[in-house]
Amino acid sequence: MAYDRSTQRRRGSRAHLISRAARRRAAAAAALWAALATSSAARADEGGPQEQRLRFALGIHGSADGASAPALSPAISLFADAWYRTGKVFSPSLRVWFSHARSSTTPIGAARASFQLTKGRLDVCPVDLPLFASAGITPCATYELGVLHAEAEYDPDAESDFVERDRPWSTPGLLGRFHIEPADWLRIEVQGGAMFPTVRDTYYYTSRTASFEIPAVGGFFGAGAGVSFR
Structure with missing residues (x-):
């Protein structure tokens, strides 16, 4: 029984680590998307034909x-x-x-x-x-x-x-x-x-x-x- 409990704890810790890594990857992707959107908007405003x-x-x-x-x-x-x-x-x-x-x-x-x-x-x-x-x-x-x-x-x-x-x-x-x-x-x-x-x-x-x-x-x-x- 002790071995089983230890295995469950190790599995729970590994799942927790995987979950935090997934959140970090999602946050990085969101930040990259926001940066690309901002850059595209800046290029559109910079000397474009629609600029007043x-x-x-x-x-x-x-x-x-x-x-x-x-x-x-x-x-x-x-x-x-x-x-x-x-x-x-x-x-x-x-x-x-x-x-x-x-x-x-x-x-x-x-x-x-x-x-x-x-x-x-x-x-x-x-x-x-x-x-x-x-x-x-x-x-x-x-x-x-x-x-x-x-x-x-x-x-x-x-x-x-x-x-x-x-x-x-x-x-x-x-x-x-x-x-x-x-x-x-x-x-x-x-x-x-x-x-x-x-x-x-x-x-x-x-x-x-x-x-x-x-x-x-x-x-x-x-x-x-x-x-x-x-």
């Missing part, structure tokens, strides 16, 4: 502008913008532009004319439509204000109404911008839109039979890149 943050960017665009000259005018534009990035549809942004466009010399009647447009522009973009990772389409309302400089060179025997003129340039517009971010700091864009000039001058040449009038609707398109920072 204010971003700033500086960049440059090359474009072709219509409406300010008889032919498309190549332009170089610099911009600065602020974008409240949410990763959702409502991601408002504000962009300020400065650009200069110069048309080629265009023969109109007895004259050869060229136009230079120096302007500032403000884009207001309330939403951003996500397409896939790091890409989207941004619709904007825009307004341009500047100075249109026109020069005319006439044939020696032609009578002219003007040689040079500076006129105000003012137009609201609408645009769409496709953007993609191959890196967190780099943004590549293409855009196009329509403008609706509110100052529509007519430029006459010699007998007034050949002229150029600022149209009611014009367009523009271009591409560029910007560097983003917080």
Whole structure:
């Protein structure tokens, strides 16, 4: 009987040790799971597309502008913008532009004319439509204000109404911008839109039979890149 009692005590002690080891393994597994969950959450919050943050960017665009000259005018534009990035549809942004466009010399009647447009522009973009990772389409309302400089060179025997003129340039517009971010700091864009000039001058040449009038609707398109920072 003593041997049996001793065996029972030894078996009871071994069972107690096994039970404590199982509890320790379970506690270690729970701690590891909690650590992994915390790490995953931190990675999701760290610079993910859903993170809400204010971003700033500086960049440059090359474009072709219509409406300010008889032919498309190549332009170089610099911009600065602020974008409240949410990763959702409502991601408002504000962009300020400065650009200069110069048309080629265009023969109109007895004259050869060229136009230079120096302007500032403000884009207001309330939403951003996500397409896939790091890409989207941004619709904007825009307004341009500047100075249109026109020069005319006439044939020696032609009578002219003007040689040079500076006129105000003012137009609201609408645009769409496709953007993609191959890196967190780099943004590549293409855009196009329509403008609706509110100052529509007519430029006459010699007998007034050949002229150029600022149209009611014009367009523009271009591409560029910007560097983003917080």
